[in-house]
Amino acid sequence: MKEALFVWYPRCSTCQKAEKWLKAHDIPTSTRDIKEENPTAAELKEWHAKSGLPLKRFFNTSGLKYKELGLKDKLKDMSEEEQYALLATDGMLVKRPVLVTKNAVLLGFKEAEWTEKLG
Numbered sequence: 001m002k003e004a005l006f007v008w009y010p011r012c013s014t015c016q017k018a019e020k021w022l023k024a025h026d027i028p029t030s031t032r033d034i035k036e037e038n039p040t041a042a043e044l045k046e047w048h049a050k051s052g053l054p055l056k057r058f059f060n061t062s063g064l065k066y067k068e069l070g071l072k073d074k075l076k077d078m079s080e081e082e083q084y085a086l087l088a089t090d091g092m093l094v095k096r097p098v099l100v101t102k103n104a105v106l107l108g109f110k111e112a113e114w115t116e117k118l119g
Helices: 013-024 041-051 064-068 071-077 080-089 111-118
Strands: 004-008 029-033 098-100 105-107
Parallel strands (some): 004 029
Antiparallel strands (some): 004 098
């Protein structure tokens, strides 16, 4: 398996669990701190297409920034391009961890889902 990109926030407990799981399953990754280097709009667009998930799932809906900006009510009136641009402004708006492999993009860490997708 080609190295996957693991985009995470090191202080996030869910991200830490995901990192342990990846190590335990010998899945090679390059890591990127989402707060230091947030995804670009182009990357988000590519990941969204590859994930098969609704774009709304890319937002960290439990994050302070999401609530602060009142996005729950604003997202439905925004175009996809506007949403990508907004996500690209701040890594803390993005649901994490994000695991980008050759064939899939996994958002958040659900052990069963990761096991199924990554074997």
